[in-house]
Amino acid sequence: MSSTIPDRSRLKRIPDRASYEPADVHAILDEAPICHVGFQVGSQPFVIPTIHARMGNEVILHGAKASRLLKHAATGAPLTIAVTLLDALVLARSVFHHSMNYRSAVIFGTGRLLEGDEKMEGMRAVSEHLLAGRWDDARGPSKKEFNATSVIAVSIDEATCKSRSGPPGDEEEDYALPVWAGLLPLQQVWGPPEADPGRHADVDLPDYLKDHA
């Protein structure tokens, strides 16, 4: 851990679980389907779940132009984006040492509204983040749809990754207890695609979905 890490990002608890490497932040952003965005209006904190994408060292958020989150983000006010991947429940011999295995990133930045080609690239990035290959297959945005959407790029000014992996860590004397200990893995998995019973339900499953079937 470097002494150049600003106070708001520096992990105070169990700092050996921390990383400030952009590659670690990017990997967590790229794997997570959604993020949670925190912002403040008056004295009230808000936290909103939303889908996202990463373009370089920016996080892309998008949604309806009227969205409270996006209108606020466009002002350049401070934002915090949390991205959390859960890997396992850690079952120690003592209640105290129970934990989760996880990978998380907390990002501090500010937003800017994208326009024109950059806005279209942001929309494409969000679509491709959720399902690579989809953008070129589905009907693209009409001019009206494009104009009804806001796309924000949030700079990753500072970020902290925190993670835990591996078996439980118990007190030395507790290893002798006859308590089952170990990991209960937790996975987020895609199920098989379910075709819309609407018209044209006979369209073949596209190649980019076949891995999920």
Next chain:
Amino acid sequence: MSSTIPDRSRLKRIPDRASYEPADVHAILDEAPICHVGFQVGSQPFVIPTIHARMGNEVILHGAKASRLLKHAATGAPLTIAVTLLDALVLARSVFHHSMNYRSAVIFGTGRLLEGDEKMEGMRAVSEHLLAGRWDDARGPSKKEFNATSVIAVSIDEATCKSRSGPPGDEEEDYALPVWAGLLPLQQVWGPPEADPGRHADVDLPDYLKDHA
């Protein structure tokens, strides 16, 4: 939607996806393994992922006494807790109508520090939330461990649930497009338990874990 819903909780976008019923808020809290807590320090919003439990109409948070989140929550400052369950990726015929199926709750409240028996009940609730049956099996907290832990109860002063379910909703003219459309289900599933290779690894799997095996 009732006109008595305060402005910070009232959904402005697609209000028919909203619920303000305590039973809906409780069900989402009870199912989600973790939540994201938002709070503000100075001009900086923070968002921290953490495990939780529900006791009545309060959300229980716990952790090390030194934790920034818990020290802040104990002051009674405004908190926002977001809980999000993802159910499916919604693949519409147009990019614009892509969405997620999800169930989410955003809760506004304030925290109070628990002490004594109430604190122990909070610790038990968090343990049982993660894995029912575990509390009575694992070694309970020593006096030192109990004292090193903070437990906070956050009142659910206001809450909004938002959800989406069902197939994609496309523009009428897009149903004729030869684009595969439907749902890609997303599930968070427990894998089989993995015993700690430490000592006493021969302890039988307890009954409350057999459903996961």
